[in-house]
Amino acid sequence: MTQLILLDSISNVHYNRIEFNLGTDSLDNVSGAMSGDLDPIHGMYWTWQSGYINFKLEGSSKVCPSRNHEFNFHIGGYLYPFTSMQRLVFEVNQSSDLSFNLDLSKLISIHHLQNEFNIMSPSEKSLLFLKRIVDCINLSK
Amino acid sequence: MGRKLFYDPILSADQSISCASCHSPFNAFAHTDHSLSHGIQDQIGQRNAPALFNLAWHESFMWDGAINHLDVQALAPISHSKEMASSIQDVITRLNSSSEYRELFFKTYHDSLISSERILKSLAQFQLTLISANSRYDSVRQGKVEFNLQERNGYHLFIKHCNSCHTEPLFTNHQFKSNGLSVDTTLNDYGRWNITKMPSDSLLFKVPSLRNLSYTYPYMHDGRFNKISQVIDHYSNGIDRSVNLSKELNNPILLSSNEKVDLISFLLTLNDKAFVFNPKHQFPKKSINFSQVFKIKII
Numbered sequence: 285m286t287q288l289i290l291l292d293s294i295s296n297v298h299y300n301r302i303e304f305n306l307g308t309d310s311l312d313n314v315s316g317a318m319s320g321d322l323d324p325i326h327g328m329y330w331t332w333q334s335g336y337i338n339f340k341l342e343g344s345s346k347v348c349p350s351r352n353h354e355f356n357f358h359i360g361g362y363l364y365p366f367t368s369m370q371r372l373v374f375e376v377n378q379s380s381d382l383s384f385n386l387d388l389s390k391l392i393s394i395h396h397l398q399n400e401f402n403i404m405s406p407s408e409k410s411l412l413f414l415k416r417i418v419d420c421i422n423l424s425k
Numbered sequence: 426m427g428r429k430l431f432y433d434p435i436l437s438a439d440q441s442i443s444c445a446s447c448h449s450p451f452n453a454f455a456h457t458d459h460s461l462s463h464g465i466q467d468q469i470g471q472r473n474a475p476a477l478f479n480l481a482w483h484e485s486f487m488w489d490g491a492i493n494h495l496d497v498q499a500l501a502p503i504s505h506s507k508e509m510a511s512s513i514q515d516v517i518t519r520l521n522s523s524s525e526y527r528e529l530f531f532k533t534y535h536d537s538l539i540s541s542e543r544i545l546k547s548l549a550q551f552q553l554t555l556i557s558a559n560s561r562y563d564s565v566r567q568g569k570v571e572f573n574l575q576e577r578n579g580y581h582l583f584i585k586h587c588n589s590c591h592t593e594p595l596f597t598n599h600q601f602k603s604n605g606l607s608v609d610t611t612l613n614d615y616g617r618w619n620i621t622k623m624p625s626d627s628l629l630f631k632v633p634s635l636r637n638l639s640y641t642y643p644y645m646h647d648g649r650f651n652k653i654s655q656v657i658d659h660y661s662n663g664i665d666r667s668v669n670l671s672k673e674l675n676n677p678i679l680l681s682s683n684e685k686v687d688l689i690s691f692l693l694t695l696n697d698k699a700f701v702f703n704p705k706h707q708f709p710k711k712s713i714n715f716s717q718v719f720k721i722k723i724i
Binding site: 329335 | 491492493494495496497500501503504505513514517540541542545546549620621622
């Protein structure tokens with residue numbers, strides 16, 4: 285399955301760097317009830333503890349030793365030391381469109397699912413998972 | 426509208442539990458008689474429901490500060506399987522099927538869209554009106570009346586032993602502290618540690634206000650004490666020094682039995698009857714429809 289998010293294409297511009305935030309910044313996390321993309325009805329907000337879930341991946345796999353073989357990864361958190369927003373910077377040299385890909389098969393390999401299948405709150409484990417998410421992002425022309 | 430929502434069981438999955446089920450106006454919005462709160466289908470929660478007042482001054486919510494803003498607090502009880510066992514999406518659906526609420530949202534927000542943001546903000550706005558500032562202590566501070574001798578002695582003991590954490594005039598410094606309660610091994614609740622996972626936060630809980638104590642028993646995060654005198658006995662000879670005790674309590678608190686009585690008589694001056702019995706905060710009676718009243722023609 286592929287999910288595509290298209291941003292307006294920029295024509296006739298030469299650019300040498302792309303910077304963006306992966307996740308919601310701490311201000312969004314402490315500003316109370318919000319609407320639009322940040323509306324808690326989208327299921328990307330923790331209810332028992334304040335803060336946005338920045339990345340959510342749920343499913344099942346035969347290799348998971350969990351109940352119904354389910355895995356749940358809810359990655360987020362804005363409080364130190366489990367701050368999950370990442371500033372990503374890519375040095376490029378480009379004047380045409382670029383795409384960013386998140387390689388899910390690399391992220392949840394069989395080897396990982398056997399050991400790690402449930403991350404539901406900001407913790408040491410969620411920070412490690414986040415690092416893997418960033419490692420699974422690649423650029424293609 | 427926030428008040429109507431607060432008292433309406435429409436927020437829970439089987440429409441049996443309202444916010445007021447656990448936060449009763451006559452108990453300064455705490456849950457009396459239950460050490461741990463009771464929610465949907467009589468399920469028992471993990472903690473004692475705190476009183477709700479002077480919330481505008483809180484920097485965080487819940488005993489462990491899990492919630493950072495009053496707006497989003499209501500998401501917790503609405504979604505909790507042992508409290509209201511619903512979800513904000515389902516609440517929106519239920520409110521949308523009520524013509525009364527559609528009309529009320531229109532009146533409040535000038536269009537009838539029922540959104541999570543509006544539901545949450547209305548609930549928060551009502552709770553922000555719950556202000557307790559009319560106790561005997563407040564009248565003393567305003568120079569209207571004076572403490573009697575016993576209350577004044579109690580006040581001095583309070584300043585010496587308690588004010589560092591239960592800081593006047595709100596009677597809390599809103600910080601996380603340990604007052605030396607030993608761990609209840611049936612609950613194993615480590616308080617602030619649940620949120621930060623830092624060892625230094627183990628067993629710290631948010632310092633509660635001491636206003637309206639006569640209405641808010643039982644006391645502490647797990648409701649382990651039923652009487653104020655038991656709390657005073659805890660501070661004078663029940664403190665568990667093996668836990669992560671906060672430094673304000675390093676020196677033992679030595680109180681004679683007379684001093685204990687004095688201290689309690691001061692604490693009772695923090696009861697705010699005008700707040701607890703304020704009809705503006707209570708269950709909304711059907712409001713009079715003025716358009717009908719004025720239809721009577723006088724010839």
